[in-house]
Amino acid sequence: MRVCLVDCDEALLSSTAKMVSAAAAGGSDDVMSASIDVASRASVQRLAASVLERFGEVSFLMSNAGTGTGSPSALRDYEAWERSLDVNLYSTLHMLQAFVPTMLEQKTVCTVVCTGSKQGITSPPGNLAYNVAKSGVKIIAEGLQHELRSSADNDGRVAAHLFVPGFVNTNLAHNYFKELKGDEFDPEADVPWSEEKPAKGGWMPAQTVDYLFDAIGEGRFYIICPDNDVSSEMDAKRIAWAAGDMIARDAPLSRWDPRYKASFAAYMESGALSDAFKPVAAAAAAEPEKFCLNVKLCIKPERREEFLACIRSNQEGTLSTEPLAIEYVWGEDKDEQNTFHFYEKYRGREGFEAHQATKHFAAWEVFAGSDPFTADPVVQFYEEL
Numbered sequence: 001m002r003v004c005l006v007d008c009d010e011a012l013l014s015s016t017a018k019m020v021s022a023a024a025a026g027g028s029d030d031v032m033s034a035s036i037d038v039a040s041r042a043s044v045q046r047l048a049a050s051v052l053e054r055f056g057e058v059s060f061l062m063s064n065a066g067t068g069t070g071s072p073s074a075l076r077d078y079e080a081w082e083r084s085l086d087v088n089l090y091s092t093l094h095m096l097q098a099f100v101p102t103m104l105e106q107k108t109v110c111t112v113v114c115t116g117s118k119q120g121i122t123s124p125p126g127n128l129a130y131n132v133a134k135s136g137v138k139i140i141a142e143g144l145q146h147e148l149r150s151s152a153d154n155d156g157r158v159a160a161h162l163f164v165p166g167f168v169n170t171n172l173a174h175n176y177f178k179e180l181k182g183d184e185f186d187p188e189a190d191v192p193w194s195e196e197k198p199a200k201g202g203w204m205p206a207q208t209v210d211y212l213f214d215a216i217g218e219g220r221f222y223i224i225c226p227d228n229d230v231s232s233e234m235d236a237k238r239i240a241w242a243a244g245d246m247i248a249r250d251a252p253l254s255r256w257d258p259r260y261k262a263s264f265a266a267y268m269e270s271g272a273l274s275d276a277f278k279p280v281a282a283a284a285a286a287e288p289e290k291f292c293l294n295v296k297l298c299i300k301p302e303r304r305e306e307f308l309a310c311i312r313s314n315q316e317g318t319l320s321t322e323p324l325a326i327e328y329v330w331g332e333d334k335d336e337q338n339t340f341h342f343y344e345k346y347r348g349r350e351g352f353e354a355h356q357a358t359k360h361f362a363a364w365e366v367f368a369g370s371d372p373f374t375a376d377p378v379v380q381f382y383e384e385l
Helices: 010-023 041-055 078-106 128-149 172-184 205-217 232-249 258-270 273-277 301-321 348-356 359-368
Strands: 003-007 031-035 060-063 110-115 158-164 222-224 290-298 325-332 339-347 378-384
Touching (some): 003 041, 078 158, 128 158, 232 273
Antiparallel strands (some): 290 378, 325 339
16 A cells, blocks of 8 residues: 555654555655644645645545544533534545545545544533534535445445444543643653553554454445444444434433433343333432542642642543532642642542543542652542431
């Protein structure tokens, strides 16, 4: 293959281009790279012109750009919404409109891959902006494939596919925390998992790409990848349940509605796909007790700035991505420098356990395990009456 690599991170792009050049049959003559922001339509159009000038044709197009930052709410964070939609949705449209018309004119067999997300199908709470963008990618890819298969001029030569990875050990966490924390980002402390530090639940990138190419070879449009924690059967049942929210329950996102928690758990344990479309009576939802904690931390003076960066990230992640988190406030003791007090409140112990399972809490655990305290932390748990 002759390959064009595109990224907005010039350093990583350069090292990757060297790696690919070493593997290419023609060496660096077979590889080009371009550092652009694919959220810019003009930049993508210039990219297409450069690729065609260099290689003369495009046989395989993969639109894969994405950013995990966004917003959990429809009521705020307009700039974060705008950036998420620009990168996660409009970049796909830019790539398709810049490249696919030429691929059709080539009269050769071509493949188009749009990278979506399971969040664009089942829409879990936590990052509404990202869910909306990836839902849009799904619909664009579906519409594109219909357009291609309906074209008499195409005659099936150009085909589109929706690629939906599971959990993959890529640099996604690195990029997410780098964008979130800016100048305070520490790649050693802030990245909980990556290809170099794989999480057990995630597939490796090569395994995911093998799955993609096998599915393309089988002519599949919906390429929904499992991982080490989520099977294809689990994915199918979750997708069916999401459709059943409209057909059977009239309850959006019922998986995360306490009234349907037991019904969904029973369905996932032993139900059939068809059970997702059967009416389920909503159980009375008792408001859980508020699970609270007070924490006192005494920080070594030389670790103060590192601590502040880590705890601000934890607070931001808690309040912006955890639907069961109610309150998270903290401050420095007015009499004792480098002594900090925290008050957190969650919807039941379940909310706190969900907090402990997040990536921002994992980053805090890494910091807390690096001996940053002058005294043992003091933690008090209680339920609000």
